[in-house]
Amino acid sequence: MGKRKDYQEIGVVREITFSTYRKANLLKDRECAKYVEQSLFEAKRSYGFQLFSYVVMSNHVHFLLILNEPTPICSILSSIKGSSGKQILRYLRLTNPSLLSEIAIVKDEKVSHRIWLPGGGYDRSLRDDQSIENAINYIHNNPVKAGLVNMAEEYEFSSAKEFFEGDFSRIDPMPNLSRFG
Secondary structure: OOOOOOOOOEOOEEEEEEEEHHHOOHHHOHHHHHHHHHHHHHHHHHHOOEEEEEEEOOOEEEEEEEEOOOOOHHHHHHHHHHHHHHHHHHHHHHHOHHHHHHHEEEEOOEEEEOOEOOOOOEEEEEOOHHHHHHHHHHHHHHHHHOOOOOOHHHOOOEOHHHHHHOOOOOOOOOOOHHHHO
């Protein structure tokens, strides 16, 4: 099977999802979730994409973006995963070394650890208003569906509260959706 093409379309809303290795609930720890959130915002600054919604769950991350310049999504994901992965691994070694067994890889009697599932995760282009609105609602309601909070705005590692309050200091306002239809 051929290598997946890394589309770099400017001005297209993209829904991205990636997961922890072996679906380990590493991000349940507040500090680990903070590292991912910080890495997402660092990537936003470095690569100049627009970020419309995101959520960091216990074992996966969802976000919506638009590229402002042709940037490979794999570069953005490498930045987020690389930065947060190093911080999470350092933190777990200090605070919860027993959790490392869930993400251990043993090869030739040498043990290493993997935070993120390899590869590009789930990536799709959204080209109509309804798909975009559905994706935003899905992302923001993930913690509600998981039973973590009663209302999406209550979840700490999500853009839901900012989105609903119109606070665009960390996320970007959605452009006029009718231009996608």
